[in-house]
Amino acid sequence: MALSHAIMTALLEDEMSGYELAKAFDVTLGLFWHASHQQIYKELHKLTDKGWLEKEPVVQQGKPDKIVHRLTGAGREALAEWVWGESRMQEAKDDLWVKLYNLSADNISRLSAEIVQRREEMMGRLYLYEKIRRRHYDDPESLPIRRKGIYLALIAGIRQGENFLQWCDEALEFLARAENTATA
Amino acid sequence: MALSHAIMTALLEDEMSGYELAKAFDVTLGLFWHASHQQIYKELHKLTDKGWLEKEPVVQQGKPDKIVHRLTGAGREALAEWVWGESRMQEAKDDLWVKLYNLSADNISRLSAEIVQRREEMMGRLYLYEKIRRRHYDDPESLPIRRKGIYLALIAGIRQGENFLQWCDEALEFLARAENTATA
DNA sequence: CCGAATTATGCAATAAATTGCATAGCCACA
DNA sequence: TGTGGCTATGCAATTTATTGCATAATTCGG
Numbered sequence: 001m002a003l004s005h006a007i008m009t010a011l012l013e014d015e016m017s018g019y020e021l022a023k024a025f026d027v028t029l030g031l032f033w034h035a036s037h038q039q040i041y042k043e044l045h046k047l048t049d050k051g052w053l054e055k056e057p058v059v060q061q062g063k064p065d066k067i068v069h070r071l072t073g074a075g076r077e078a079l080a081e082w083v084w085g086e087s088r089m090q091e092a093k094d095d096l097w098v099k100l101y102n103l104s105a106d107n108i109s110r111l112s113a114e115i116v117q118r119r120e121e122m123m124g125r126l127y128l129y130e131k132i133r134r135r136h137y138d139d140p141e142s143l144p145i146r147r148k149g150i151y152l153a154l155i156a157g158i159r160q161g162e163n164f165l166q167w168c169d170e171a172l173e174f175l176a177r178a179e180n181t182a183t184a
Numbered sequence: 185m186a187l188s189h190a191i192m193t194a195l196l197e198d199e200m201s202g203y204e205l206a207k208a209f210d211v212t213l214g215l216f217w218h219a220s221h222q223q224i225y226k227e228l229h230k231l232t233d234k235g236w237l238e239k240e241p242v243v244q245q246g247k248p249d250k251i252v253h254r255l256t257g258a259g260r261e262a263l264a265e266w267v268w269g270e271s272r273m274q275e276a277k278d279d280l281w282v283k284l285y286n287l288s289a290d291n292i293s294r295l296s297a298e299i300v301q302r303r304e305e306m307m308g309r310l311y312l313y314e315k316i317r318r319r320h321y322d323d324p325e326s327l328p329i330r331r332k333g334i335y336l337a338l339i340a341g342i343r344q345g346e347n348f349l350q351w352c353d354e355a356l357e358f359l360a361r362a363e364n365t366a367t368a
Numbered sequence: 369c370c371g372a373a374t375t376a377t378g379c380a381a382t383a384a385a386t387t388g389c390a391t392a393g394c395c396a397c398a
Numbered sequence: 399t400g401t402g403g404c405t406a407t408g409c410a411a412t413t414t415a416t417t418g419c420a421t422a423a424t425t426c427g428g
Contacts, residue, residue: 003384006282019406032281039385041408064393064406083286084294087279089305095271097216097340098190102267103333110268111333118273140358148362149287149295152355156281156348163347164340171336174324178332185413203376223415225378248376248423 003035004043008052008071008079012146017058017066018044031129031157044069052078112175119168126161133158187219188227192236192255192263196330201242201250202228215313215341228253236262296359303352310345317342 010016010024021044022037035043047053052075055067071079096118099111137143137151194200194208205228206221219227231237236259239251255263280302283295321327321335 002277002279002282005279009282009285012286017406018408029281029285030275032276032278034275036386037406038387038408041406042384045408060394060405062394063404066406079286080288080290083283083291087283087298089280089302090276090278091214091218092216092274092276092341092344093186094216094274095186095189096273097213097337098186098193099267099271100333100337101193101213101330102196102263103330103336104264105329106264107267108329114271121273141361145289145292145362146285146287148358149284152287152351152358153281153284156351156355157276159347159351160276160344163343167336167340167343171340174332174336177325178329187414201376202378220416221376222378222417227414229378244375244424246424247374250376 003033003039004047004052005079005082006033006035007040007043007047008075011053011069011071011075012079015056015068015070017068019066021069027128031125031161032153047075050078051075108175108179112172112179115168115171115175119165119172122161122164122168126158126165129154129158129161187217187223188231188236189263189266190217190219191224191227191231192259195237195253195255195259196263199240199252199254201252203250205253211312215309215345216337231259234262235259292359292363296356296363299352299355299359303349303356306345306348306352310342310349313338313342313345 006025006029007021010021010028016024018037018041021040022035025033025035025040044053044055048055048069052072053069054072055069057065057067059065096114099107099114103111133151133154137147137154140148140151143151190209190213191205194205194212200208202221202225206219206224209217209219209224228237228239232239232253236256237253238256239253241249242252243249280298283291283298287295317335317338321331321338324332324335327335
């Protein structure tokens, strides 16, 4: 159960509402994680029941009221313990790879188009994360310890993304050649 | 529902039993996918019920009997249709990234050890996949179309892995420096 | 003959994630 | 006044994945 710990991690420094968490996820953890608001609200209830979070209603003007969530001492402890524990490497499990195993003369242009689409999506993400890196992580050696960890995760994501872009380019060229020889 | 399509993909050329599928998954799709035998057997039943697979008991000598599964015409069609359809990019969702967001003086050596462990695991996988690449995909331009797709997936996985190894090395150095300055 | 390893298949309970639906406050614009 | 968009929270149903358990045939070494 890692989503719960991702949520607690996001709450380490700031208290947040479910809605804010959903957004924060896309921004700060977006290269690694996406969670729907439904999932987040459900998890927030569970964590509150366990005593790892506490909630507080906040009245807002100009917007509907919200409920902010804050890490408790027990939550902090549980999180630290989880960090210490074992974890397993996760596979990509992306449909794209399975689809490529089905490459044929029929679908080659379709799959090429899909790679183009993925490339564009990744470009957008990278643009965002590269901006974050330059703004807030430009001098990694002088960051406080926790930010150093975030930095490492960030560059892992950025490099993975750049690597993917490069693969897309080469794959598209390769597929174009394959398409030509097939129809020649 | 991609596992079902991954299974059908594995059955494109060979008929296989659930047990064999579980193994084949680790070998041929291992960089992208892992599925437990329980999941695979369940999925095989579903696919057979849908008429996308047919099964046949096979008596073996020296081993317990098995039940092999074969793609039907309807299965082939459904698979081709799925390949044509939309798909979304999947995030990594690996605990390691979340853990790094929790880096502290307390856990820095623990997390370093975990990265060392990951590095080793990835080395093992890469060794296997690099061997496959050299043996069967050494001359990608002359492969038949379907094998070209597999080749692209394979090099995507290999590069991702190599990229990860490099990140591990740099991260470990960075963490070592951080640990020294923290205790200095 | 016994135990361990390998081959082979499966059920049940739980957890996690997706999809669809529902509600409601507030703002801006026409 | 109504419509659309953003903010905000949630339920319910279904699908997908994990974990633990259970069974059984066969081989091989001790």
